[in-house]
Amino acid sequence: MAGPVTTERRGKIAVIVVDNPPVNALSQAVRQGLDEAVAAAQAEDGVQALVVAGAGRTFIAGADIREFGKPPQPPALPEVINRIEAGAKPVIVALHGTALGGGLEVALGCHYRVALPGARVGLPEVSLGLIPGAGGTQRTPRLIGAAQAVELITSGRHVGAEEALALGLVDEIAEEDDPVAAGVAFAETVLAEGRPVRRSGEAEDKIAADRGNATLFADARKALETKARGLFSPFKCVDAVEAAVTLPFAEGLKRERALFLECMDSPQRAGLIHAFFAEREVRKIPEAKAEPREIAAVGVIGGGTMGAGIAVALMTAGLPVVLVERDAESLARGRANVEGILDGGVKRGKMTAEARDALLASKLTGALDYEALAEVDLAIEAVFEDMAVKKQVFTQLDAALKPDAILASNTSYLDVDEIAAVTARPQDVIGLHFFSPAHVMRLLEVVAAAKTAPEVVAGGFALAKRLGKVAVRAGVCDGFIGNRILSVYRRQADIMVEDGASPYAIDAALLDFGFAMGPYAVADLAGLDIGWANRKRLAPTRDPKERYVEIADRICERGWFGQKTGRGFYLYPEGARRGEPDPEVEAIIAEARAKKGIAPRDFTAEEIVRRYLAAMINEGARVVAEGIALRPLDVDVTLLYGYGFPRWRGGPMKYADLRGLDRVLADVRAYQAEDPASWQPARLLVDLVEGGESFDSLNRV
Ligand code: 3HC
Numbered sequence: 012m013a014g015p016v017t018t019e020r021r022g023k024i025a026v027i028v029v030d031n032p033p034v035n036a037l038s039q040a041v042r043q044g045l046d047e048a049v050a051a052a053q054a055e056d057g058v059q060a061l062v063v064a065g066a067g068r069t070f071i072a073g074a075d076i077r078e079f080g081k082p083p084q085p086p087a088l089p090e091v092i093n094r095i096e097a098g099a100k101p102v103i104v105a106l107h108g109t110a111l112g113g114g115l116e117v118a119l120g121c122h123y124r125v126a127l128p129g130a131r132v133g134l135p136e137v138s139l140g141l142i143p144g145a146g147g148t149q150r151t152p153r154l155i156g157a158a159q160a161v162e163l164i165t166s167g168r169h170v171g172a173e174e175a176l177a178l179g180l181v182d183e184i185a186e187e188d189d190p191v192a193a194g195v196a197f198a199e200t201v202l203a204e205g206r207p208v209r210r211s212g213e214a215e216d217k218i219a220a221d222r223g224n225a226t227l228f229a230d231a232r233k234a235l236e237t238k239a240r241g242l243f244s245p246f247k248c249v250d251a252v253e254a255a256v257t258l259p260f261a262e263g264l265k266r267e268r269a270l271f272l273e274c275m276d277s278p279q280r281a282g283l284i285h286a287f288f289a290e291r292e293v294r295k296i297p298e299a300k301a302e303p304r305e306i307a308a309v310g311v312i313g314g315g316t317m318g319a320g321i322a323v324a325l326m327t328a329g330l331p332v333v334l335v336e337r338d339a340e341s342l343a344r345g346r347a348n349v350e351g352i353l354d355g356g357v358k359r360g361k362m363t364a365e366a367r368d369a370l371l372a373s374k375l376t377g378a379l380d381y382e383a384l385a386e387v388d389l390a391i392e393a394v395f396e397d398m399a400v401k402k403q404v405f406t407q408l409d410a411a412l413k414p415d416a417i418l419a420s421n422t423s424y425l426d427v428d429e430i431a432a433v434t435a436r437p438q439d440v441i442g443l444h445f446f447s448p449a450h451v452m453r454l455l456e457v458v459a460a461a462k463t464a465p466e467v468v469a470g471g472f473a474l475a476k477r478l479g480k481v482a483v484r485a486g487v488c489d490g491f492i493g494n495r496i497l498s499v500y501r502r503q504a505d506i507m508v509e510d511g512a513s514p515y516a517i518d519a520a521l522l523d524f525g526f527a528m529g530p531y532a533v534a535d536l537a538g539l540d541i542g543w544a545n546r547k548r549l550a551p552t553r554d555p556k557e558r559y560v561e562i563a564d565r566i567c568e569r570g571w572f573g574q575k576t577g578r579g580f581y582l583y584p585e586g587a588r589r590g591e592p593d594p595e596v597e598a599i600i601a602e603a604r605a606k607k608g609i610a611p612r613d614f615t616a617e618e619i620v621r622r623y624l625a626a627m628i629n630e631g632a633r634v635v636a637e638g639i640a641l642r643p644l645d646v647d648v649t650l651l652y653g654y655g656f657p658r659w660r661g662g663p664m665k666y667a668d669l670r671g672l673d674r675v676l677a678d679v680r681a682y683q684a685e686d687p688a689s690w691q692p693a694r695l696l697v698d699l700v701e702g703g704e705s706f707d708s709l710n711r712v
Pocket residue numbers: 033034036072073074075076077088109111112113114116135136139141142143144145147288291292
């Protein structure tokens with residue numbers, strides 16, 4: 012059987028093609044094949060130049076990430092690349108699709124680089140908790156200078172062909188649209204002009220000026236302290252580029268290797284790579300094979316916070332939107348909300364004023380009548396979180412929409428089965444739970460109700476893809492995956508506040524753990540009224556034995572709903588975005604403790620984090636066991652994309668695996684001993700610990 016690397020002669024040129032679908036990752040077989048093919052072509056009489064190219068949709072997208080964490084198999088990539096570079100006959104590489112990570116490093120080891128017009132290149136290792144480990148940190152500065160190399164490598168961003176040419180990462184943009192043809196044409200020019208073998212590792216001119224420029228690296232590290240808070244590998248990237256400037260090439264490569272291995276061993280690498288695969292695995296759902304319902308035009312009901320954001324997300328993805336409101340005044344406000352979001356984009360330079368006007372003119376229509384929805388393929392309801400209002404809206408949607416249209420609710424907590432039951436077509440009803448702000452947040456919970464048809468679920472996933480969002484499949488329960496888990500860990504945070512921790516200490520501890528924001532700052536941003544309404548809804552069915560913390564209610568009763576009212580848990584003087592601790596809130600808390608006769612005790616940051624995460628993980632286990640989430644990784648993706656969980660920790664379930672499920676269970680049992688009404692170990696957690704298994708074992712089914 013032919014291996015993944017083949018060679019074909021075109022006269023004086025040997026064409027070496029890497030064919031390892033889907034993305035030509037540098038597996039052991041590819042490394043070995045490439046090594047042997049290059050050596051053979053260099054040795055073969057009659058061959059005067061070599062071309063390396065990728066088959067299929069892309070050049071090489073990097074090292075084979077699935078091999079990470081396993082024992083390394085020779086040949087090692089850096090050595091393969093060093094041998095390519097050392098060759099006596101010129102090696103020309105042709106880039107198409109995405110040349111990323113180890114793929115770009117292979118290209119940098121070749122002597123000439125030609126890119127197809129649509130090609131993108133980059134060194135995204137940092138997003139996997141790594142540094143480029145096959146010469147990328149040493150050859151890149153030699154081609155484009157240290158400052159540009161630091162920016163490229165610490166951001167991990169992809170660069171288009173034009174920019175790559177301007178930077179000096181590639182030599183030419185091809186006119187051909189076939190990589191082999193482009194490589195061969197370039198090789199013929201090299202031979203015709205007698206151009207010499209030109210090795211990146213020997214280039215000195217771009218880094219000569221950076222020698223002794225210590226401020227360049229000091230500044231880069233300083234900038235990372237805020238940009239890459241809590242992360243390990245970005246700083247190692249800077250160390251490696253600095254080594255390229257200060258050490259001879261061979262020494263620099265050794266330093267890069269050592270730094271790469273340090274990153275490889277870090278738990279951050281494990282967390283980030285889990286996140287990378289989880290984000291892809293999450294698309295594997297029972298409905299994956301169903302033909303998604305076509306969605307070309309959308310209706311949005313309600314133009315408030317969520318409806319407006321959803322409309323903007325749809326419009327910017329090219330979908331025409333009919334916005335339906337209850338009266339002319341609300342419609343005008345809804346339209347103003349949409350315009351306000353787009354204006355923000357113009358102010359931040361993300362969009363021109365002309366583009367905003369064109370989008371509003373071509374993609375947004377307002378209506379007060381459901382007849383305007385006759386032609387839409389999907390209607391997304393984002394009206395008040397009130398079952399009676401939702402039922403009324405769905406009855407009208409059922410009457411107005413064409414057959415096979417999808418009827419979706421953006422409800423945060425309510426029962427989608429109950430909503431579906433008011434229609435004559437429950438198979439077409441689904442939950443599409445966007446997160447606020449809906450035009451920014453990447454998570455979309457696709458809630459499959461009991462009767463939802465597979466093509467409708469598949470349609471939700473296809474929509475998410477079109478909007479550039481990450482879809483997670485959820486089942487029906489109060490709060491689905493994310494908000495259900497949130498209610499439980501938020502409750503534990505409130506209990507800790509009542510027992511003695513200040514909300515500010517809790518936020519600080521979780522920020523330190525790596526969350527984008529603490530729960531109380533988030534609550535202030537989202538608006539405390541939403542949770543208050545939900546607590547009132549649940550009050551009649553609440554278990555009287557359950558410990559109920561009233562502090563947030565006392566705050567809401569004063570009309571303090573968070574940032575939008577200038578105060579909530581924090582004070583926001585003169586519209587400040589960052590809140591300040593509020594002594595009056597501390598007094599409310601003290602009063603609440605006194606009322607229940609609680610003597611406040613101290614909580615260390617570590618205790619806060621442990622308790623908060625134990626609650627999150629324990630409820631995550633229940634959500635998986637009940638089939639609300641398909642796998643633990645679905646919980647991880649939900650928390651990563653919707654709730655600011657630090658990506659480098661992989662998500663709560665991955666974090667639990669890394670910490671050890673037995674330790675998490677021991678925590679839950681200890682808290683249960685203190686407060687049996689609030690804590691009960693999830694059966695699944697107990698079973699996994701008893702069976703010596705991890706959450707990850709359930710991801711691989
Ligand atoms: N190794 C192994 N599998 C990979 C992979 C890689 N480097 N890159 C992608 N895949 C797999 C995906 O898991 C997916 O598998 P699945 O179909 O079973 O789910 C399949 O390839 C297709 O990937 P996508 O769904 O992501 O396809 P897209 O077309 O949306 O994106 C891509 C393609 C831009 C190449 C994207 O996959 C990507 O960004 N890949 C990772 C690139 C990367 O980070 N490279 C650096 C690796 S680290 C390195 O090189 C170390 C070196 O310095 C030593």
